[in-house]
Amino acid sequence: MDIESSNGLASKAANALSPTRTRMGVLVVALILGVLFVVLVVSFAETDSIRVDPNLPPSVAALMNTNVLPCTDFYEYACGGWLANTSLPPDRSSYARSFTAIQDQNDVLIRSILDEKWPLVSELFDSCMNTTILDMLGAAPLRPDLDAIRATKTKDELLALIGALSMKSPTNFLFPAYIDVDEQRGQTMVLHVEQGPSGTHDVRSLLHGVVGGITLPDRDDYVNATRFAKLDVPYRSMITKLMTLAGWPEPKSAADVVVPFETKIAQAMVPKAALRNPQATYNPMSNISGTFPSMDRVFRGAKILLDDTTRVIVATPAFFQAAEALVTQTPLDDLQTVVAFQLVLATSGGLAASFRNATFDFFGKTLFGLQTMRPRHQQCTDKVNAHLGELMARYGFDHVGLLSGELLHGAYDYPVVLDRGDYFGNVQVLAQMDHMRAISLLNTTVDKTKWSMHAHAVNAYYNPTFNQIVFPAGILQPPFFDADADAAMNYGAIGMVIGYCSSLRRNFNGDGLLKPWWSNDTAAAFEDKAKCMVDQYAQMPVYGNDHTTLLGMVNGELTLGETIADVGGLAVAFQAYAVRMKKASLNGKTYVRIPTWYGSYDALCRDPQVDVVYVGTLHTHHHPHTMLALSHNKHVLVEKPMALNRRDAADMVSLAKAKGLFLMEAMWTRFFPAIQHVRSLLADGVIGDVHAVHADMGFAFPSSADRIWKRDLGGGGLLDIGTLTRLQRSPSSCSFFIDCQGIYPLAFVSMVFPDEAPINVHTVGSLSDDGVDVFAVVTLQYSRHRYGTIQYSCLADFREEVTILGSKGRLVIDAPAHTPTRVRLDRGSDVETVEFPLPTPAPSSSAFNFGGSVGLSYEAAAVGKAIRIDHATECAEYPLSESLFLAGLMDTIRRDLGVVYDADLTPSYL
Structure with missing residues (x-):
């Protein structure tokens, strides 16, 4: 059962059916627990009096209103007691005894977990709670993107x-897109585009938002x-406020642009x-650039x-044809205004209170009849769930003791670093x-284990x-569901679900x-019976908060699926x-290619179809995993550092050469x-x-970054940070770049002075309490x-x-030097700069991309050539002798x- 608030203006968008074919959340009508079976213990006399079984659980009886005949108003009969004794919270537009109440309980647990300061989730939560910084920044976080919108010279x-x-923001302008299974082929993940809500709220969503093109x-x-x-x-008032802020x-004229544009979008939408x-x-199409060029340009930008x-x-397709025409007809400056407004609206929750108040006044108060905003800590808990729900x-x-320690390094699956002082950026x-994870799924085989x-x-x-x-x-x-409850209550509740x-x-x-599998006769009979339900629901009125103002009738066609x-x-329940109670019998009558998977690394290395193994595990595992792959006659590309020490690296080189x-x-x-x-x-x-030669690399890492600070994981600035992928936002774009230290600067010195050992090494630095190096200066x-x-x-x-300093000048490899694209040659008055643009990236199947990551293709090409064409056992650009050095x-x-490290104290494999 639930309570809903309406002031005559609220739309029923919250439970709107989407055109999604592969996701259907169960939005069950929240019945009183066991009410399905109450009819088994209720009888009626000729006087219409009601007799209820005295053995009915008190928790159920308290929810009922037995003064109303069930045949007159079953909902009031089943739920009237709870409705009469429950008030709608001022920050909610609806409240259900089932869904909402359980979610409130979960939120309490989630808040206690957040208080434990787990990695990533606590940074996000704390940054969301820091409204002082949000208010101080005002509109500043938005300005670079708004300036970029105004700076565009063409629609393209x-x-x-x-x-x-x-x-990077929850706006989708004209349409949402997501990656999901091709329904008629069943094996491949493909790109889907819709006119409205995508219905997917997980990693597969690409262009985020609620309804494409309309607010x-x-x-x-x-x-x-x-x-x-x-x-x-x-x-219109909200549009003006937000654009002014x-x-x-000309913020006052923005509404005159936005409202007509969105109205035309809405008119083009299919009901x-x-x-x-x-x-x-289901309309599979190709040649999107020719059919829907605007869509293609948006995709490429994303x-x-x-x-x-x-x-x-x-x-x-008809909607997108109309949208293409609208984009063509609308002047550039009008399109800029529409995009700017939708961006401001979509990001307002991460801005100052003035922005948040403006959106709440319209959406919260006008549309959904709320009296107050949800408390900030609840809003921030919701945001953590939305962005880091799986990690949460x-x-x-772990909080309830159900997972062992080795399974709890969940944060390592999230290649990001969050800032407690930058909620907008987080x-x-x-x-x-x-978004990049979603892209990585494109054209991959469906993984049916994913939820x-x-x-x-x-x-x-x-x-x-x-x-x-x-x-x-x-x-x-x-x-x-309650394991201690009567079976009837569980069947009537979770059984219905x-x-x-x-x-x-x-x-x-x-x-x-x-592929429809019903016969024509069966389908016709179904439609006939379904019409009865459509007509029945179409007779149900919907009233406002005063219980007398008629807002309209239920759309029976729209609700039919539910x-x-x-x-x-x-x-069925x-x-x-x-059947359980043996009061009746129930007779019922009661095939896709999957990705190759392995139960162990050993099984992977034994697969004859595998030629090359890339080892990118924790540094402490580089040596054993490389030795395992080599022992099974696999070529190996192992991530930096090759091993924790030279002895283990020499083991690897020796085995590779022997085989x-x-x-x-x-590198x-x-x-x-x-x-x-x-x-x-x-x-x-x-x-x-x-x-x-002068080279440096350094980053401020949080104390929660275990791979940096833990000695038993091979941590420290020289090795661990030297190879750890830490994603940072580039200040000049929305791309990412890898942050690495230690080994990179050393490799630059080794490159400049090849095949030459230093005659003296002088090191100054400090260690953490766990015994890993925090910083160092090495000469x-x-x-x-x-x-x-x-x-x-x-x-x-x-x-x-x-x-690099020489007798006739100097060379500078500009930042970021580990993914270099610009070299400066300075010979006094003669300064020459040479640019080396990265190649145009192709669609990637990696779990994430980062700034310059397409440069991995250079290394991949060299390794492929060495193995397939040259039949070489190493690359001249970075030989094994240099790795050992x-x-x-x-x-x-x-x-x-x-x-x-522990590896320094254990004997060699060989």
Whole structure:
């Protein structure tokens, strides 16, 4: 049962059916627990008096209103007692005894977990709670993006920028997109685009948002003149407030641009009831750039790169044709205003209180009848759930003691670093991470082990393409399920959810493919019976808060899917209960390619189809995993550092040479064209005799970054940070770059002074309490008055550039030097700068991308050539001898600092 608030203006968008074919959240009608079976113990006399079984649980009886005949108003009869004794909280538009109450309980648990300061979730929560900083910043976080919008000179530029903005903010301008299974092929994840809500709230969402192109909750809020008339003035007022706060030029005229544009978008939308047919919304298309060029430009801006053969499922082609025409017809400056408003609105929750108040006044008060905002800590808890729900669930299981320690390093699966003082930036970082993860799924094989909800979600869903129903742990709590409750109560509550019978199943066969399997006669009979339910619900009035103002009638066509599912679930639950009680019998009658997976690394290395193994595990595992792969005759590319010490690295090299296998430490920087250029200039003596090399790398890491600070994980600035991927936002773009230290600066010195050992190494640094190096300054003295200096730190951000000084000038590898694209040659008055742009990135299947990551293709090409064409066992750009030299040099530096790993104390494998 639930309580809802309406002031005559609120749309029913919260439970609106989406055209999504592969996700159906169970939005069950929240019945009184066991009310299904109350009818078994109720009898009626001729006087219409009611007799209720005295053995009915008091918790159930207290919810009822037995003064009302069930045949007159069953809802009031079953729920009237609870309704009379429950008030709607001032910060809620609805409250359900089932879903909402359990979620409130979960929120208390989540808050206690947040108080334990787990990695990432606590940073996000704390930054959200720091409203002092948000208010101080005002509109400043938005200005770079707003300036970028105003700076676009063509619609093509603007559309590409829209794509880029959609990667990091919850706005989608014209349409949402997501990656999901191809319903008729069943094995491959493809791109889907829709006119409205995507229905997916997990990693697969690409262009985020609620409803593409419109701000009001429903298309009917625009096309229904009566409804729009009530919203027009307050909506325009909000637009003006937000655009004024954002500092947009001529903010008072923005509404005159935004409202007509969104109205045209809404008019082009297909009504929601028509989107219930999965066959009608399955429209595979290719050549998107030719058919929908605006869509293609947005995709490219969002790094979703399609060619003319890429398969895209378009739910409503007619809508997108109309949207294309609208974009063509609308002047550039008007489009800029629309995009700017939608960006401001979408990001307002991460801005100052003035922005948040403006949006609440309209959405909270005008649309949904709220009296107050939810408390800030509850808002921030919701944000943590929205952005880091899976990680929150992992921590939750640890909190209640259900997971062992080795399974609790969940934060390591999130390649981001969050700032407790930058909530706006944190949300952008997480949005972009999710976006890139979604892109990585494009054209991959479907993974049926993935859920679409977090473990603590108070919901459930049916997935027709997997032929699967899923019940997260979150819903398996009272009042839905209680192991100590009477069986009738559990069957009537969670049993109804389990029996939830979607009418979509008729369109999907046993393999989950979109292939209707009913006969024509069966389909006709179904439609006839369904019409009865449509007509029944169409007679149900909807009243306002005063219980007398008629707001309208229920749309029976729109609710049909949920109606059938709920009634069917109720019937199935009753039949199951009858079987249990032996009062009735129930007779019922009661095939896709999957990715290759391995139960162990040993099984992977034994697979004859595997030629090369890339080892990118924790540093403490580089040595054993490389030895395992080599022992099974696999070529190996092992991430930096090759091993924790030179002895273990020598083991690896020795085994690789004995077996004639390729082995290389993945020093990808060596393969960038910029580095090849530097080496060529040095070889040609352009700057004369080289006297010195200066290189640095440093980043301020949080205390929660275990791989940095834990000695048993090979932590410390020299090794661990030298290879750890830490994602930072580039100040000049929305891209990411890798932060690494230690080994990179050493490799630059080794490159400048090849095949030469220093005659003296002097190290100054400090250790953490756990015995890992926090920072160090290292001077490498070479013969003939030459030297190299490196410095690295886990406590401060360094510029990260390399300077090579010679007798005739100097070379500078500009930051970030580990992914170099620019080299400066300075010979006094003669300064020459050479740019080496990164190649155009192709669609990636990696879990995430970062700034310059496409440069990995240089290394990949070199390794492929060495193995396939040259039949070589190492690459000349970074030979094994250099890896061994640097491993020994790092041993020396660690010894000077006093850093000792467990691997230093164990015997060699060989």
